[in-house]
Amino acid sequence: MVGSRRMTNWGLNALTYGILIIMLAPIFWLVASSLQTRGQLASGRYDLLHPTVKAFSEMWSTVDFSKYLTNSIVICGISSVLATAFAASAGYALARLPFRGQKSFSAGVVGTQLVPGSMFLLPVFLGFIWLKQNTPIHLFDTQLGMILIYTAFFTPVAIWFMRYFFLAIPPELEEAAMVDGCTRFGAFWRIVLPSAAPGLAATFVYAFLLAWDELLFVTALTANRAETIPVGIHNFIGNYSEEYAQLMAAGVVSTIPVMLAFFATQRWLVQGLTAGAVKG
Amino acid sequence: MTTQTPPIVHGEPGDAPATPPPPSARRSRRRGRNLAYWLIAPALVFMVLVHLIPTLGGLALSFKNINTFTFSRLFGAPWNGFHNYNAILFDDANPLHSGFVDAARNTLIYTAATVTGTLAGGLGIALLLARSFPGRRLVRTLMLAPYVVPSFVVATLWGFMWQSDSGIINKVLVDYLHLFHDRPTWLLGHNSLFAIIVPSIWRGIPLAMLIFLAGLETMPRELHEAAAIDGAGPWRRFRYITFPLLRPLIAVQLLFGVIYSAYQFTIPYVMLGSNPGSDADLIMTLIVRQSFSNNLIGFGAAASTLLMFVMLIWVAFWFRAFRRDLEMA
Numbered sequence: 001m002v003g004s005r006r007m008t009n010w011g012l013n014a015l016t017y018g019i020l021i022i023m024l025a026p027i028f029w030l031v032a033s034s035l036q037t038r039g040q041l042a043s044g045r046y047d048l049l050h051p052t053v054k055a056f057s058e059m060w061s062t063v064d065f066s067k068y069l070t071n072s073i074v075i076c077g078i079s080s081v082l083a084t085a086f087a088a089s090a091g092y093a094l095a096r097l098p099f100r101g102q103k104s105f106s107a108g109v110v111g112t113q114l115v116p117g118s119m120f121l122l123p124v125f126l127g128f129i130w131l132k133q134n135t136p137i138h139l140f141d142t143q144l145g146m147i148l149i150y151t152a153f154f155t156p157v158a159i160w161f162m163r164y165f166f167l168a169i170p171p172e173l174e175e176a177a178m179v180d181g182c183t184r185f186g187a188f189w190r191i192v193l194p195s196a197a198p199g200l201a202a203t204f205v206y207a208f209l210l211a212w213d214e215l216l217f218v219t220a221l222t223a224n225r226a227e228t229i230p231v232g233i234h235n236f237i238g239n240y241s242e243e244y245a246q247l248m249a250a251g252v253v254s255t256i257p258v259m260l261a262f263f264a265t266q267r268w269l270v271q272g273l274t275a276g277a278v279k280g
Numbered sequence: 281m282t283t284q285t286p287p288i289v290h291g292e293p294g295d296a297p298a299t300p301p302p303p304s305a306r307r308s309r310r311r312g313r314n315l316a317y318w319l320i321a322p323a324l325v326f327m328v329l330v331h332l333i334p335t336l337g338g339l340a341l342s343f344k345n346i347n348t349f350t351f352s353r354l355f356g357a358p359w360n361g362f363h364n365y366n367a368i369l370f371d372d373a374n375p376l377h378s379g380f381v382d383a384a385r386n387t388l389i390y391t392a393a394t395v396t397g398t399l400a401g402g403l404g405i406a407l408l409l410a411r412s413f414p415g416r417r418l419v420r421t422l423m424l425a426p427y428v429v430p431s432f433v434v435a436t437l438w439g440f441m442w443q444s445d446s447g448i449i450n451k452v453l454v455d456y457l458h459l460f461h462d463r464p465t466w467l468l469g470h471n472s473l474f475a476i477i478v479p480s481i482w483r484g485i486p487l488a489m490l491i492f493l494a495g496l497e498t499m500p501r502e503l504h505e506a507a508a509i510d511g512a513g514p515w516r517r518f519r520y521i522t523f524p525l526l527r528p529l530i531a532v533q534l535l536f537g538v539i540y541s542a543y544q545f546t547i548p549y550v551m552l553g554s555n556p557g558s559d560a561d562l563i564m565t566l567i568v569r570q571s572f573s574n575n576l577i578g579f580g581a582a583a584s585t586l587l588m589f590v591m592l593i594w595v596a597f598w599f600r601a602f603r604r605d606l607e608m609a
Contacts, residue, residue, distance in 0.1 A: 009413075016408045019418055027425055028484065029448055030437045041447050045457075086326065089319040099316035105324070112331045113536075114591055116543050118567045119584035122577055124330065125336030152330030155323050184315055213430040215546045216564075220572060230432040234550055237436065244440050251433040262428045266421070273487065274494035277532040 013041040031257070034039035034248035041244045055245035056253070062246055063239075068232030069253070075143050075228060083158045084204045085149070088196070091162030092188055093225050096171070112156045117216050124149065125220050141223045148215055154207040161206060164275045165199025166192065167267075202268035205261045212258055341581035364582035376570075376579045382558040383566040386473055390480075390562060391541040397481035399533055402488025403526070407518075409489070420493070427486035435550035438479040442466035442551075442593045455497035467552060476548050480541070488533060495529045496522070531602040539591055563587055 023242070033041055035051030043144070061063055093099065094106060128140040139145030170190060177187040215230040222231065233250055262269065342364055346357040368372040409420055429437070440451050444465045453459045466475045499522065507517050545564040552560055552567050563583065570579030 009411075012408060012411065013413045016413065016419065019405060019408070020422060022427055023423060023482070023485070026437055026441065026479075027429065029441065030429075030433070033448075044446060044451055049518040086323040090323040093316040093319040097316035097319070097543075099320075102316075105320060108327065108332075114539065114588065114595065115331065115335050115586050116564070116567075116584050116591075117545070118547070118564060118571070119588060120331060120334030122341060122571060122580050123334035126337075127334070148326075149330060152326035155326055156331075158285060159323060209428070209430075212320060213432060213546065215432055215549065216568070220568075230430070230546070230550070233436055234430055237439070237550070238553075242403070247436055247440065251436050255429050255433050259425075259428050260431060262424075263421075266424070270424075270490055274491050277529055278494045278498065279492045 024159075030251055031247055034245060034252045036245055038238070038243060038245045042242070051162075055249040058243075059246040059249045059253075062243065063232055063236050063250075065232060065250060068227060068229045071143060071146075071226055072212060073257075075146045075150060075226070076208050079147045079154065079211055080204050080207040082147070082151040083154045083207045084162075084200055086155050087158030087162045087203060087207075088193065088200060090155075091159045092166050092192065094159065094163045095166035096174070097184075106192050109156045109159050121217060121220055128221060140221060141226050143226050145221060146218060146226055146228070149221065150211045150214065153214070153217070154210050157210065158203045158207050160276060161203040161272045162196070162199060164272060165203070168199075171196050187237040198265070198268040199272070202265045202272050205265045205269060207273065208261060209258050212254075289346045297469045300542055338581050339585060341577060344578065344581075346577050348600045364578045365586065368579060368582055368586070375574075376576060376582075377562060379558065379566055380583070382474045382478070383561045386559070386561055387542055387563045389473060390477055390544070391538055393477045394480045394484065394544075395534065395537040398484035398488050398537060399530060401481060401485040402533075403492050403530075405485065406492035406496060407491045409493060409523075424486045424491060426483050431483065431546040432550050433484050434479050435476075438475070439467065439551040442475050468557070470559055472552060472556060476560060479551075480547055482545065484537070491529055491533060492526060495526050499525055525547065528602075528605040530603045531598070534602075535595070535598050538594055542587065542591060 032048055032051075034055055035053065036046060036048075037052060037054060040046055094102065128145060131137045132140045139148065173191050173195065174182075174184075174187040177191045178184065181189065213230065214228075215234070218226075218228050218231055219234070222228075228270075229250075233247070233254070235241075236247060236250065255261075315337075340362040343359055343361060344357040345360040345363065364376065368380050369377075371377050376464060405423065409416065409423065441447050444463050444467075447466075449466070450460075450463045454463050464471060466472070503521050504517055507521055512520070543564060544562065545568065548556055548560060548562050548565050550569070552565075554565065554573065555561075556565060567580050567583050567587075570576040570583070
């Protein structure tokens, strides 16, 4: 009896590690193949023990990768900061301050997620073109235009995140501050926001992750100057489809920043990601 | 602001000075409401400008006869009722109809397979990781990795792995395991839908696993212990205790998973290009191609509206089907 239980346990452990290896294999291959040469990948004669970083240096010159990287960092960085700021204030209102129309506002926040992107992409596109032709406001193919779009785009999800983090902070904190003569806003600004700092960081990272991965809008709303990494990779595939080592190198470079950001804020991110589902 | 006694807070016009406290209860409630409106204002402005107005614009476009990309035509274009919808759904001779039925079928298969696979995989792995075993914390963290690889990288990577001649998948399946005689083509024809489903599941599993793990951790142990004393085996314990308690989590993930998968664009577009063929074309890739390559804006707007309508039906159905679980959660 005891022996068979031990066997079962051992079997389940082996299964767990086996699944982990399968889940991580594609990521291992992403990194390993970026350290090979094009010829090795094409012929299938891999030499994993002698990696070369040639693909990484070639990639920067094959496409203007630094342009895409700069655009991605600027656009995603600024829009995530703005989305987090708007979400912090709106999320606090939802968590703590009952107001008329609160239900409608919450429904609207969720409702934004129900609309397919292609639905409002066309009018936004037409609007950008019209502004370009008739006013000095240039939003088409500019970083500013993409920042405006992404800020709006990821604010709803960020609101949900922040609302949860505010609900997790005991209301007694603000009440004590207000008894001491703080206004409601003062309590929010000086007491609540600093205690929600990890939540702010997690919300920022999550918005950044989503923005970093957005392709539909940036494909349609940029032409050349404001293109981000996903567009760059898509162009790369279109023009140099056989350069797999360089493509994988570009993939590694695109993944590292978000990986680092994710694992740096993992504890709170996981809370935010699971809270919505678990707490309803 | 470094002073300890705050002066009047900016951003509350029309309010009495904040000092001296305490104001009457009613006044502070009204002040709280005013503050709330100021706090939601920025988010609301952006959502109205980028979500609401353009969405209404897209709705309007779907009822117009417009197939060129000019803004002046946007207002000037003639209304033509449900003509676009009729053309898309029923008019075989109309260019708006071509490919729609295939794309609708593929989207249905893709969504069903991706959501089912993600939830089943996530639940299975969560059950394995809920046990205690050596290296548990590290394994849980490492399992999250696929979720952090951006979709466009996932599509690039799998597009390379699926390659018939130089791809690692065929190398393993054919050269090492000898499962196939000829090297299968994964990215063309009947296999191409499968080729976008697998990476979508792979990337989705970690999030589902996280949510199920969170649910398993809040599960009362006593129930399991009592059932074990009564002689229920592991399968029956799962069937009658664990699964019913996880139902609300399954429900929430179904709701958002279906919407997210039905609106998926990045993975098919990067892996199979803008024209993946009738076997793997999804509604979103078709909409983008018709709108931007073929200038059929009427199609883009009407098909998007149809897609949204189907999702609203799905949400309504979901509320009916899972009402009990919502009350439980």
